[in-house]
Amino acid sequence: MTTYAYTSLTTNYIPKARVLAQTFKRHNPTxxxxxFMAEAIPPHLQELEPCFDEIIHIxxxxxxxxxxxxxxxxVVEICTAIKGHALSSLLARPDCEQVFYIDPDVAVxxxxxxLVAQFARGSVLLTPxxxxxxxxxxxxxxxxxxYLMHGVYNLGFLAVHNDRDGRRFADWWxxxxxxxxxxxxxxxxxxxxxxxDLAPALFPFIHIVRDPGYNVAxxxxxxxxxxxxxxxxxxxxxxxxxEVAAEGQRYPLRFYHFSGFDSGAQLNMLRRYGLEMPATxxxxxxxxxxxxxxxQESFGVVPWEYxxxxxxxxITLEQRRLYRQRDDLxxxxxxxxxxxxxxxxxxxxxxxxGVLGG
Numbered sequence: 129m130t131t132y133a134y135t136s137l138t139t140n141y142i143p144k145a146r147v148l149a150q151t152f153k154r155h156n157p158t159x160x161x162x163x164f165m166a167e168a169i170p171p172h173l174q175e176l177e178p179c180f181d182e183i184i185h186i187x188x189x190x191x192x193x194x195x196x197x198x199x200x201x202x203v204v205e206i207c208t209a210i211k212g213h214a215l216s217s218l219l220a221r222p223d224c225e226q227v228f229y230i231d232p233d234v235a236v237x238x239x240x241x242x243l244v245a246q247f248a249r250g251s252v253l254l255t256p257x258x259x260x261x262x263x264x265x266x267x268x269x270x271x272x273x274x275y276l277m278h279g280v281y282n283l284g285f286l287a288v289h290n291d292r293d294g295r296r297f298a299d300w301w302x303x304x305x306x307x308x309x310x311x312x313x314x315x316x317x318x319x320x321x322x323x324x325d326l327a328p329a330l331f332p333f334i335h336i337v338r339d340p341g342y343n344v345a346x347x348x349x350x351x352x353x354x355x356x357x358x359x360x361x362x363x364x365x366x367x368x369x370x371e372v373a374a375e376g377q378r379y380p381l382r383f384y385h386f387s388g389f390d391s392g393a394q395l396n397m398l399r400r401y402g403l404e405m406p407a408t409x410x411x412x413x414x415x416x417x418x419x420x421x422x423x424q425e426s427f428g429v430v431p432w433e434y435x436x437x438x439x440x441x442x443i444t445l446e447q448r449r450l451y452r453q454r455d456d457l458x459x460x461x462x463x464x465x466x467x468x469x470x471x472x473x474x475x476x477x478x479x480x481x482g483v484l485g486g
Contacts (some may be wrong), residue, residue: 129225131244132218134162136207137232139170139430142177144386145232146422147415149179152236159240164189164214166198166206167433176423189213191306199464200452201309202445203432208283208319209309212302215288219298224290231284233389235415237362238382243287243337250335251294253287254324255343256280260351260366267350270397274347277313279321281336284385285343286324293333300330310452340364341379345387346397346408354381354407358414362407386415390428437475439467447478 133152137145149161160181169183186206191197191213201209211229218227226247228240246253257275262268288294304323311318328334340352341364355378356362362381388394395412402408419428436442451457451464451474458464461474470476 130221130223131156131159131226131228131240132162132221132224133159133228133230133240134164134214134218135230135232136164136166136210136214138166138203138207138432140428140432141232142170142173142427143419143422143424144389146177146179147418148230148232148234148236149177150422152230153179155236155239162214162218164210166203166210170427184214184217186210189217193458193462195463195465196451196458196461197306198434199443200448202311202448203435205309205311205319206434209305211283211286211320212298212305215286215298216302219288219290219295226287226289226294229283229286230383231385231387233386234284234383235386235411235418236383238341238380242339242382243342246335246337247287247289251289251291251333252297252327252331253335253337254281254327255285255337257282257343258348258351259338259340262350264350267401270400271347271350278318279325281321281324281327282343282345282385283319283321283324284387285383293331297327297331297333339379339382340366341382343383343385344381345385346394346401347387349397349401349405349408354402354405354411356381356407357410362411384411386412389415434465437467438465439475441467441475447474447482450478450482
């Protein structure tokens with residue numbers, strides 16, 4: 129039986145995904161690593177990165193009315209929305225024993241054998257953003273209030289065992305992401321993450337991974353301390369409060385999540401919470417070099433294929449939202465990216481009627 133790991137991305141995240149795949153396979157050499165692309169697959173990508181065991185295009189996932197569905201999502205929304213379909217497709221493979229989803233901006237520093245062992249406690253494994261409460265107003269506002277908006281559990285990681293309970297969860301998650309994977313805070317939605325807040329209540333087989341070495345990121349550095357280096361290895365300590373973990377207890381760094389790297393948020397939060405942790409800056413410098421070595425300069429600037437209409441004009445979030453809210457528009461304009469024929473063009477309809485309220 130086979131352990132599968134997968135990620136979902138667009139072309140500009142290929143350098144990060146290569147770092148992820150290389151580090152994952154280094155520590156988990158018998159597992160398979162699958163990439164799901166939310167746009168055209170660049171030529172010769174699999175030859176470029178042998179750690180990608182397979183590269184699967186969004187059109188291979190069996191999603192109904194694919195063009196309208198893609199158009200209805202922003203790039204962030206679409207990369208998360210396909211995660212449910214991708215998970216179900218892997219669980220359907222007869223050799224699949226378990227599946228790990230990992231965000232492309234993660235680097236792996238240890239084997240996942242301990243996670244596999246934790247399936248004895250539950251068929252679905254989740255990692256919370258944070259395992260201990262913050263103790264200062266600044267950290268509460270930066271972190272805990274943020275989790276209330278974006279979700280308690282970080283969906284940069286998800287593990288599902290291929291049993292009846294795991295498949296039941298996967299079916300539910302896929303259905304919710306198909307219909308409701310949007311960043312609409314007023315509706316209580318933040319892509320895939322807010323749905324998972326419901327999961328521990330709905331499914332008794334959910335297990336929460338409480339090892340602080342997993343999913344370390346700037347959002348939990350206020351309660352975790354990263355120490356060590358590349359020669360001796362990195363370790364993680366919980367720092368507050370004392371009752372959560374034995375004082376001085378250290379855990380191996382399992383994987384580090386470089387979330388917010390391109391926007392600058394990662395560096396800003398690192399300066400706020402990691403200044404007394406030189407190990408976190410060592411990790412950042414290493415990650416920059418690894419991404420550069422893996423083609424950041426060429427891949428990182430590639431725009432999303434579905435970010436524009438056929439005529440090259442940028443599709444705005446307002447245009448996407450109006451289209452997805454109206455069944456009549458989806459029926460009339462089955463390929464909303466088209467612009468050549470005015471009578472069949474959502475683009476021309478929008479600028480004639482949509483901007484006036486439809």
